[in-house]
Amino acid sequence: MTATVAAVEILSSRVILRPADYDVTLAFYRDTLGLGIAREYPGGTVFFAGQSLIEIAAHGASGVPSTFDGALWLQVRDVHDIATKVDVDRGPTEEPWGLIEMWTKDPDGVPIVFVQIPEDHPLRRDQR
Template structure:
């Protein structure tokens, strides 16, 4: 099986509120819009907010969105100024990443991550070519 692309699809109870959160508060750029939804760029992935949601109240989300930021302190300040509640303030985790947690209007957890320069994720694991 060849996977050519991927995205996360959200089906919020209140499309307009969730759309405004990702577009205006998080500042994600729009990749495309279609009748009934908006797709955002999110680094190397896409987040789609579909207008045909789970308004029956039975929605649940198991997992989290993982969004890498350049500077976790700057992100925390921007989100606070925008009125976004910080569920867990930035902290360096035992595995070396700087993480901060927020949630979207439907309660979907979002972890914002800063990867320090010395972290293994940032190292080039390729062997030098001769």
């Protein structure tokens, strides 16, 4: 017999980054990428990132960036525009699955993939 487990209700979520240099990483997300600030508090800044949030936290930092085994996936309207604002690790490329992806890193080496969904991609079709 399998036990039924109630689903966890997630009310909100965010990615928390604890950079080695708070000011440098804050400037990258605020000034270079131009993300809007959701809120600021003593020791941290929370940015809007589409339907999610990215928090840059100075508190709890050891001076060494947190280990981050993954990537931030950020959908944008135009990856080519973003490519003019950051150091590009891999330029805009149309992938076999049809998305246009461009890769960079934040000042602590956190991988960021910027994704553009072409007009004719199935993700753009009305599924109703």
